[in-house]
Amino acid sequence: MGRPYPALRTTASIGTAAVLIAGAALGAAPVAVAQPPAAPTAASAPSLKFHDIPGSGGITLKGNVFTPAGAEPGDRHPLIVLPTSWATPQIEYLAQAQQLADSGYVVVSYTSRGFWLSGGRIEVAGPPDIADVSAVIDWALAHTPADPQRIGMGGVSYGAGISLLAAGHDKRIKAVVALSGWADLIDSIYSSRTQHLQAAALLGGAGLLTGRPSDELNTTLADFLGSDLAKEPDMIAWGKKRSPVTYLDAINANGAAVMMGNAWGDTIFPPNQYASFYEKLSGPKRLEFRPGDHATAEATGLLGLSNDTWTDAHRWFDRYLKGERNGIDQEQPVQLKSRTDSGYEGYPDWKSVGADRKRIALSGTKKIYANVDSGADGGIVMLSNALDQFVKLPPVASIPLLPRTFAGVWQSERYGSAQHIRGTVKLHTTVTGNKESGTLVAYLYDEGPLGLGKLVSNAPYTFHGQTPGRPFGVDLELFSTAYDLPAGHRLALVVDTVDPLYIEHNPAGSQLTFSSPDTDPSYLSVPLREK
Secondary structure (H helix, E strand, C coil), X not given: CCCCCCHHHCCCCCCCCCEEECCXXXXXXXXXXXXXXXXXXXXXXXXXXXXXXXXXXXXXXXXXXXXXXXXXXXXXXXXXXXXXXXXXXHHHHHHHHHHHHHCCCEEEEECCCCECCCCCCECCCCHHHHHHHHHHHHHHHHHCCEEEEEEEEEEECHHHHHHHHHHCCCCXXXXXXXXXXXXXXXXXXXHHHXXXXXXXXXXXXXXXXXXXXXXXXXXXXXXXXXXXXXXXXHHHHHHHHCCHHHHHHHHHHHCCEEEEEEECCCCCCCHHHHHHHHHHCCCCEEEXXXXXXXXXXXXXXXXXXXXXXXXXXXXXXXXXXXCCCCCHHHCCCEEEECCCCCCEEEECCHHHCCCCCEEEECCCCEXXXXXXXXXCCCCCCCCHHHHHHHHCXXXXXXXXXXXXXXXXXEECCCCCCCEEEEECCEEEEEEEECCCCEEEEEEEEEECCCCEEEXXXXXXXXXXXXXXXXXXXXXXXXXXXXXXXXXXXXXXXEEECCCCCECCCCCCCCEEEEECCCCCCCEEEECEEEC
């Protein structure tokens, strides 16, 4: 157990550290904590001490505390609490915590309950995790020179979700930075009643490797992966209890300033659910989307390298915990970076992002056979969209070679000028299945002159309880994106029934027919405008 303040003033240097952390579902992308830039002198360096911090229910949380250099017992510095990502130990934020301490913050980071050497069992941001946040704040106020009037929360992935939830339960929290997190857990990994298989499998595997899952988590995960529809209400209730959107009224009433950041291609927590939650926040708020996959947009910042996401996180804390007039609240609150361009675009709100829309008619009737992967797919969780971010290599498919027996394909005209796609693509169609259950996956491709398609977006859709042979309407939002379509290219919509990212619910012998009745034409609504 570390000694209480004022012993925290003892200087500790980080030294050379390069620790590779295995990230997984609900957790950060693989990151490493690197040695910070030039080592300050002992007199000017913030102090670092590792502590056993009492959590809720009598458990012990493994944590560390950075205290600003020269802090005295009577001083009061703004406090930032950083819960770790899924499967990640307390050293995750060392580089960022030191930088924050350098600028005057007390920073407390701790390993979330159930992982590594922290006590308890993995509750997946359940009530005990939220109670832990308040317990850590209580401890920090008693043992560090933290100011009770200036408390912030932040984190990546699992830490982001816990931070948002805590903002609806502890009124002392004045500012939140939630990076690559979730606002709606159900909409994230069970969107349109489709289990996100690879994401859930990573969650379970990483939890077993690095922690101690609770009985409730084991049961829920088994029901989820086992496609037990009888347990669906219980799974949804479990997820809602762990979703910040459930506590939206309390979060708004508490009035914390909330900054949210995510990647367009996040295969754990897709951007749509974040954008929807952002629009409902009533206090100071900011939304940032960048290229990449889960937690890759902020990963280099965890190495201590220059990083736009963390730069804005610091500015956000400075504005709402220190009161600095640094201009971040005067900028357009929605900031986007296209997957194919290096610049930023600002918007007054999320609905303005996709304000310009064009409809592409999906005419004719197409019948496809299920249970066979056509070759169109969304890639590999936490990998494919990271490749798109760093080497501009998204998942690809040859549109002319896709077997029409197993894939429905519609193509737009070729555009004579470059086009911007910004926001959420929406599919409306009529489906007739020969079974009462089924799954379809829609993909939007950028098809070049030679027929090679680069994936722009995708999303799954599952139905149950439909009458075989009876048509029904389907409305599906694809995952939001920002993509620049080159001149001479066209858009291709592909629909099939199998994708390794998802669990599919097509019984043997399933067929799906897509039609466009005169009374209810099928279409694709694309947020498209000329570049």
